[in-house]
Amino acid sequence: MPPSLDLYHKVKAVGWKVILVTGRKEPSRAHTADNLKAVGYSDYDLLILNSSIMSGSLGWALTKRNL
Numbered sequence: 039m040p041p042s043l044d045l046y047h048k049v050k051a052v053g054w055k056v057i058l059v060t061g062r063k064e065p066s067r068a069h070t071a072d073n074l075k076a077v078g079y080s081d082y083d084l085l086i087l088n089s090s091i092m093s094g095s096l097g098w099a100l101t102k103r104n105l
Contacts, residue, residue: 043078055083064089 049056058079062070064087071085 046079046082050081056081057084057086058082059086061088063087 046056058074060070067085067087070087074080074082074085
């Protein structure tokens with residue numbers, strides 16, 4: 039994960055917004071956020087988790103539309 043953490047810090051340093059997307063399910067949001075913070079991802083703008091209504095290609099299309 040170090041190369042992606044380095045990129046994360048570079049992106050934040052130039053003022054870009056950071057959106058993290060994971061396949062983890064919504065009930066694990068707090069645990070996922072805690073894990074991200076523990077390894078250095080503490081100031082992201084949005085965390086998108088998988089949910090039953092957002093699964094499959096239709097779900098990803100809907101997610102992209104809402105961004």
